[in-house]
Amino acid sequence: DTGVSQDPRHKITKRGQNVTFRCDPISEHNRLYWYRQTLGQGPEFLTYFQNEAQLEKSRLLSDRFSAERPKGSFSTLEIQRTEQGDSAMYLCASSLGGRTPYNEQFFGPGTRLTVL
């Protein structure tokens, strides 16, 4: 399978616990994105990386959220002290980057987080 993969697919946790999600992009893609999708909404941008550099973070990304892409390949998204409002689908996407030609993003299946 050469698509974007995410692990785990589902995570149930208790409020206050820390959780970490992993995303493996398409191998030759240098850009990696994280989105959050809540019920009834479209995906909302959280952050993105160009290789190992985190270039932009949304205001949605509170101090409890941290993302890394240490070697420019896979990425992790950690949520500390989870709250019920963090319950959502967390989507990862990757792309080749660049504006010319335009390279669209390819999405993984997502990690569904439920905070009890």
Add this chain to the structure above:
Amino acid sequence: AQSVTQLDSQVPVFEEAPVELRCNYSSSVSVYLFWYVQYPNQGLQLLLKYLSGSTLVESINGFEAEFNKSQTSFHLRKPSVHISDTAEYFCALDSGGYQKVTFGTGTKLQVIP
């Protein structure tokens, strides 16, 4: 600021009937427009895209969308839907091509046998 509006949250349609899913956008610069489809328990898949050139773009499974700059719209159409088209459809845009994509709230297409 850029935004995408999908006014219809759900669209029921009988099998083999035509369908149109509406999408309007707001942007002060040039845009790239997309339709993504999300089948139950699956990730988002790119259905079609408008980058430049012909304003009418088509997908391999019979959907088409037309970029209308004057009306700031990018409606999705299919002349005859199939049961397998049941899914949620998201319109999305990238203003300026910087790959920061904004999504609409989605339209659930329910095809009725």
